Amino acid sequence: DTAVSQTPKYLVTQMGNDKSIKCEQNLGHDTMYWYKQDSKKFLKIMFSYNNKELIINETVPNRFSPKSPDKAHLNLHINSLELGDSAVYFCASSQDSREYTFGSGTRLTVV
Amino acid sequence: AQSVTQLDSHVSVSEGTPVLLRCNYSSSYSPSLFWYVQHPNKGLQLLLKYTSAATLVKGINGFEAEFKKSETSFHLTKPSAHMSDAAEYFCVVRMDSSYKLIFGSGTRLLVRP
Numbered sequence: 001d002t003a004v005s006q007t008p009k010y011l012v013t014q015m016g017n018d019k020s021i022k023c024e025q026n027l028g029h030d031t032m033y034w035y036k037q038d039s040k041k042f043l044k045i046m047f048s049y050n051n052k053e054l055i056i057n058e059t060v061p062n063r064f065s066p067k068s069p070d071k072a073h074l075n076l077h078i079n080s081l082e083l084g085d086s087a088v089y090f091c092a093s094s095q096d097s098r099e100y101t102f103g104s105g106t107r108l109t110v111v
Numbered sequence: 112a113q114s115v116t117q118l119d120s121h122v123s124v125s126e127g128t129p130v131l132l133r134c135n136y137s138s139s140y141s142p143s144l145f146w147y148v149q150h151p152n153k154g155l156q157l158l159l160k161y162t163s164a165a166t167l168v169k170g171i172n173g174f175e176a177e178f179k180k181s182e183t184s185f186h187l188t189k190p191s192a193h194m195s196d197a198a199e200y201f202c203v204v205r206m207d208s209s210y211k212l213i214f215g216s217g218t219r220l221l222v223r224p
Contacts, residue, residue: 031210041149041199043214056211090155098162100145100212104154 003027006091006103013081014111021076021106023091030095031055032074034066037088037105049074078108086110113138115204117215125223130174130189132218134202137183144185145203145212146176155201161185172196197222 004025013019025032033056034046048056049068063079078085091103118133136142146158159170166178176187185202202215 033210035212041217043201045211048210050210092155094210099157099160101157102147102155 002104003101004091004093004103006089006106008106009104010107010109012109012111015081015083017081018077018079019081019108020078021089021091021108023074023076023103025072025091025093025101027093027101028095029093029101030071031093032068032071033092033094033100034074034076035090035092035102037090039087043090047074047076081108081110083110113140113142113204113206113213115202115213115215117200117202117218119218120216121219121221123221123223124192126194127191130187130192130196130220132187132200132202132220134176134185134187134215135183136185136202136204138204138206140206143205144176144178145205146170146174146185146187147201147203149199149201149217151198158187158200192220192222194222194224196220 006023031050033048035043037043046060047066051071052068065077068074086109088105088107090105092100094100114137116135144161147155149155158174159168161168161178169175174189199217199219201217204213
């Protein structure tokens, strides 16, 4: 069983479209995160939810909206996609911020 | 403010020789430190973590790291490199009581036959 699973693994879409990436964790963790990895491999946090409550919201365009229907799921919706949104997006989860488990990533390509 | 600096963007070693990947951190608080590995087109896997217990931390696949507060360093080492170690390695810091991880810029390890 995959601990943190993201779908889709690859996503190619045109500029201006709206897309969603889904994330689910079966570890019983109370906190989930979205990280963005750019083309230079640099990873930066975008959002974090703790028990469905938003606790971290970095400087991210408001075209990006996270949604957490329950503590096992954290989805990322992106409106009006731009070329610069092309990146690998990683979902992660943790319990009490001690140990973090990452998903395998979603490679988003905007054309 | 916290930050983490990985001093080498690329490290190349021969198979069977030691590996040293350098990391320095900056933190006003007692930090938690991690090393993650990312193989090509794969996710991030935790190698080891330091959370204020023993300063020498042993991880998976023969890797270890030593926390040196006086030098603000957390270098990753392995006595003998294997071809399967070729990957991108990230040093990561977390401030106490924070949920946020701060990633270094990564070091690509190349292992020559």
